[in-house]
Amino acid sequence: MxxxxxxxxxxxxxxxxxxxxxxxxxxxxxxxxxxxxxxxxxxxxxxxxxxxxxxxxxxxxxxxxxxxxxxxxxxxxxxxxxxxxxxxxxxxxxRNMHLLNDIALDAFETRKAELKGDGKAGRWFSPLELHVLPKLGKVPVTDIDQRDIRDTLAPIWHEKASTAQKAMDRLGICLRHAAALGLDVDLQATLKAKALLGQQRHKTQNVPALHWHDVPAFYQSLTDGTVSELALRLLILTAVRSAPLRFLHLDQIDGDTWTIPAEAMKGRKDSTSDFRVPLSTEAQAVIEQAKPFARDGFLFAGVRRGVISDATMSKYMDRRGMKERPHGFRSSFRDWAAEATNATHEVAETCMGHVVGGKVERAYRRTDFLEQRRIIMERWCSLLVSTSDNILIGKF
Incomplete structure (x- = not known):
């Protein structure tokens, strides 16, 4: 045989x-x-x-x-x-040889529509790109287990707690995306990895901010007329976040109102409405001073191309020896509105660009309090340019 x-x-x-x-x-x-x-x-x-x-x-x-x-x-x-x-x-x-790198990119593509600006700022993908994919990107997604995830995120789990948590959350989304594609993945891997990593020691710290009493002196010190200083002045005057301000396009300005596209506003995913910002007399003056620096329609153009970077204003404050950050001026404004005005919670929060109330409440309340906010922002402007030590508390 x-x-x-x-x-x-x-x-x-x-x-x-x-x-x-x-x-x-x-x-x-x-x-x-x-x-x-x-x-x-x-x-x-x-x-x-x-x-x-x-x-x-x-x-x-x-x-x-x-x-x-x-x-x-x-x-x-x-x-x-x-x-x-x-x-x-x-x-x-x-089917089971799909690499995590490919799955992550595919998951990102399917979620672009729900991300601000289609995710062009990179904040959704960057935790994966910087902290996960360099180590696990070439690993088949079906091979990834809790030990792989633990070893990958352990170096930043306590030192960069917020970033590590975002990376973990994004990785969980990638695994669920892979499962939806029919791949045999462990959907509990991120939960198991968290158990292995333990409780994070890091405590979230608030962005350092000037007390609102000290903001006028700082504002009045911005006298050089550089792009950085003009951007900081308008940031303080309007209490907006830095991203919409950096990408401010001249066609968004109509007289005394600046309209920020809905997709450029953080925390307003369920809102399709643009956000109107009332411009005080001082804010309008700052815009006029900045126009000679504009390029391609952007008011705050970068040195070589595009717009000023996210770090431009922070570095300026660093050079001034300040620990406070530009974003902190939003807190300064909000504290001033709470302590020195009689503005309602809804109006003050709307000044910050926050979405107030539940879906049902917002469905019936169609106003954005523009005229009330215009009075508040003009009052804030008066405080910033005033040389008087008397801070009057008044009604709006």
Whole structure:
């Protein structure tokens, strides 16, 4: 029986003439020229003759071909079609070889529509890009487990707690995306990784901010008329975030109102309305002073291209020896509105660009309090430019 199955020898295969040569048991060698050819297996499945290739010679040796042939004969003995089974295994292997890098990019693409500015600022993807993909990007997503995630995020788990948490959350989204694609992933991997990493020690700290009593003196010190100073002045006057201010385009200005596109506003995902910012007399004056620096319609153009960077105003304050950050002026304004005015909570929060109330409440309340906010911002302007130490508390 052994000789009936193993008719060929290594030497006979190597020197075989062109044509088909049987090794027995359905295994054949099709020689094309000396020392070259292909292996194939003939089997009968469900009354139908099937031929399946087993590889080329000499890459697949006689011994390897015999082992492969026996494996597939066993499949036939179980009543299965070996060609169909092999194709299915190949499809499964290909499906499960998706790398995390590819899954992450695909997950990002599907979520762009719900991200501010279609995610162009990169804040959704950057935690993955900076802290996860360099280590796990080339790993098949089906191979990733809690130990991989723990080892990847451990260096920043306590030192950069907020960033690490964002990276963990994004990775969880990627795993759920992979599962939706039909991949066999561990959806509990991030939860298990958190258990391995433990409670984070880092405590969130508020952005350092000047007390509102000290803001006028700082504002009045911005006298050089540089782009950085003009941007800071308008940031303080309007209490907006830095991103909409940096990307302020002149066509967004209409007289004494600046309209920020809805997609540029943070924290307003469920709102499709643009946000109107009332411009005080001082704010309008600052815009006029900045216009000579405008380029391509952007009021605060960068030195070489685009607009000023996110760090431009922070670095200016660093050079002044200040620990406070530009974003802190929003807190200064909000504290002033709470302590020195009678503005309602809804009006004061709307000044900050915050969405106030639930969906039902907002559905009935259509106003954005523009005229009330215009009075408040003019009062804030008066405080900033005043040289008097008397801070009057008044009604709006």
């Amino acid at each position: 052994t000789r009936a199955l193993n008719k060929l020898s290594a030497s006979a295969v190597k020197n075989a003439k062109a044509g088909k040569h049987s090794d027995g048991g359905g295994l054949w060698f099709a020689a094309s020229e000396q020392a070259k050819g292909k292996w194939f297996l003939r089997v009968v499945v469900h009354g139908r003759r099937r031929e399946m290739g087993l590889g080329a010679y000499p890459a697949v040796s006689l011994k390897e071909a015999r082992l492969e042939a026996e494996k597939w004969r066993g499949v036939v003995r179980q009543g299965q079609d070996p060609i169909k089974l092999r194709d299915k295994q190949a499809r499964d292997a290909a």
